[in-house]
Amino acid sequence: MTAKTFPPLKNDLILRAARGEPVERVPVWVMRQAGRYLPEFQEIRKKHEFFEVCKTPELACEVTLQPIRRFDLDAAIIFSDILVVPEAMGLEVQMLPGKGPSFPQPLDTPDDMKRLKPDTDVYVTLKYVFDAITLTRTKLEGKCPLLGFSGAPWTLMAYMIEGGGSTTYSKSKKWLYNHASQSHELLMWVTKVVIKYLIGQVEAGAQMLQIFDSHAGILGPDLFSIFGIPYLKMISQGVKEGLKEKGINQVPMTIFAKDAHFALKDLSKIGYDVLGLDWTISPKRAREETHCCITLQGNLDPCALYADEAQLTQLVERMVKEFGTRGYIANLGHGIYPDTPLSGMQSFVELVHKHTEELCKQTVQEKNDVKCGDH
Numbered sequence: 001m002t003a004k005t006f007p008p009l010k011n012d013l014i015l016r017a018a019r020g021e022p023v024e025r026v027p028v029w030v031m032r033q034a035g036r037y038l039p040e041f042q043e044i045r046k047k048h049e050f051f052e053v054c055k056t057p058e059l060a061c062e063v064t065l066q067p068i069r070r071f072d073l074d075a076a077i078i079f080s081d082i083l084v085v086p087e088a089m090g091l092e093v094q095m096l097p098g099k100g101p102s103f104p105q106p107l108d109t110p111d112d113m114k115r116l117k118p119d120t121d122v123y124v125t126l127k128y129v130f131d132a133i134t135l136t137r138t139k140l141e142g143k144c145p146l147l148g149f150s151g152a153p154w155t156l157m158a159y160m161i162e163g164g165g166s167t168t169y170s171k172s173k174k175w176l177y178n179h180a181s182q183s184h185e186l187l188m189w190v191t192k193v194v195i196k197y198l199i200g201q202v203e204a205g206a207q208m209l210q211i212f213d214s215h216a217g218i219l220g221p222d223l224f225s226i227f228g229i230p231y232l233k234m235i236s237q238g239v240k241e242g243l244k245e246k247g248i249n250q251v252p253m254t255i256f257a258k259d260a261h262f263a264l265k266d267l268s269k270i271g272y273d274v275l276g277l278d279w280t281i282s283p284k285r286a287r288e289e290t291h292c293c294i295t296l297q298g299n300l301d302p303c304a305l306y307a308d309e310a311q312l313t314q315l316v317e318r319m320v321k322e323f324g325t326r327g328y329i330a331n332l333g334h335g336i337y338p339d340t341p342l343s344g345m346q347s348f349v350e351l352v353h354k355h356t357e358e359l360c361k362q363t364v365q366e367k368n369d370v371k372c373g374d375h
């Protein structure tokens with residue numbers, strides 16, 4: 001397959017930060033930056049169902065570009081959902097207004113795994129995502145990199161069994177205790193599909209990938225080390241090997257395992273370039289745990305965007321100071337909330353840029369001073 005050609009990239013800050021290279025300012029993007037807090041997104045949703053937007057490349061592209069037009073963001077993330085993977089494996093999924101995603105026929109017992117299609121051909125069942133990526137990468141005109149993403153195996157398994165969100169995740173955790181071998185089998189099926197799906201996204205034009213393990217925290221250290229970490233490692237390795245085999249350039253990969261502070265050390269050693277953090281861990285502790293060997297991403301409390309400008313300024317300045325400007329990508333600690341004021345989002349992006357431009361200049365200056373002093 002010949003590689004697709006796209007407009008040249010004008011802003012590679014996030015790619016450099018992911019690789020730990022120097023930057024002139026810290027790159028910033030926001031999880032769920034395309035979403036309901038934007039009036040123009042709400043307009044589209046009035047006319048189109050959620051999964052219709054995901055499945056129509058022109059609409060997914062338009063929605064992906066909406067926050068890029070409004071704010072000076074350093075990355076775009078393709079508009080889709082993590083639940084398109086279980087759907088591609090044969091589980092019908094609906095988006096219920098006011099309730100969220102729902103599987104009308106979730107997996108009840110391991111016997112229900114018969115209903116799944118582990119051999120789904122992602123180039124057919126998820127073609128619409130690949131088409132949306134190719135179209136969006138073209139329409140971005142190189143303004144910033146386009147990120148692809150997938151849910152992590154455990155998080156997807158949890159949705160497939162719970163049928164939707166849950167506070168305890170007791171149905172899916174019950175499988176881990178009562179049906180350990182079938183749980184491993186299911187996680188393996190999902191892992192294999194996710195690897196193919198992520199490789200397909202890069203072939204289609206994604207320049208960086210993020211894995212969302214939104215329900216990692218509920219597992220706790222023991223279960224996460226058995227049912228989480230090994231599959232996340234298979235994904236980073238499988239994607240890298242698959243891209244190499246196909247002669248496609250590697251892209252940086254991010255793991256965001258929400259509420260899994262207990263596993264930061266392990267997560268920093270399983271082949272990812274970037275570790276996403278939620279807001280419940282301090283930047284200082286995260287750096288200590290990961291020994292500065294991985295780029296960190298995060299982690300402002302999404303509710304901080306409700307704060308007034310003076311408070312937000314303090315919070316952003318402190319966050320950036322604690323993380324440092326090298327090997328750092330600014331973001332919230334989870335997706336932006338639907339009732340976030342546009343001014344909060346605008347200020348967040350501007351504050352990160354303004355404050356870190358000064359800090360990066362100072363760092364370069366200090367380095368030069370050291371060099372001069374050496375002579």
Ligand SMILES: Cc1c2[nH]c(c1CCC(=O)O)Cc1[nH]c(c(CCC(=O)O)c1C)Cc1[nH]c(c(CCC(=O)O)c1C)Cc1[nH]c(c(C)c1CCC(=O)O)C2
Pocket residue numbers: 030031032033034035036045050077078079080081082083095099100101149165212214335
């Ligand atoms: C767990 C999860 C899901 N989806 C996703 C996750 C992982 C991240 C996380 O932990 O939040 C990932 C996701 N979902 C969406 C994106 C788009 C890209 C982006 O801008 O970040 C991404 C990256 C769009 C979306 N996905 C969803 C919306 C809102 C639905 C709507 O427009 O009606 C958007 C913009 C719906 C969704 N989809 C999901 C839930 C739980 C919900 C309901 C949440 C809610 O209602 O706020 C599953």
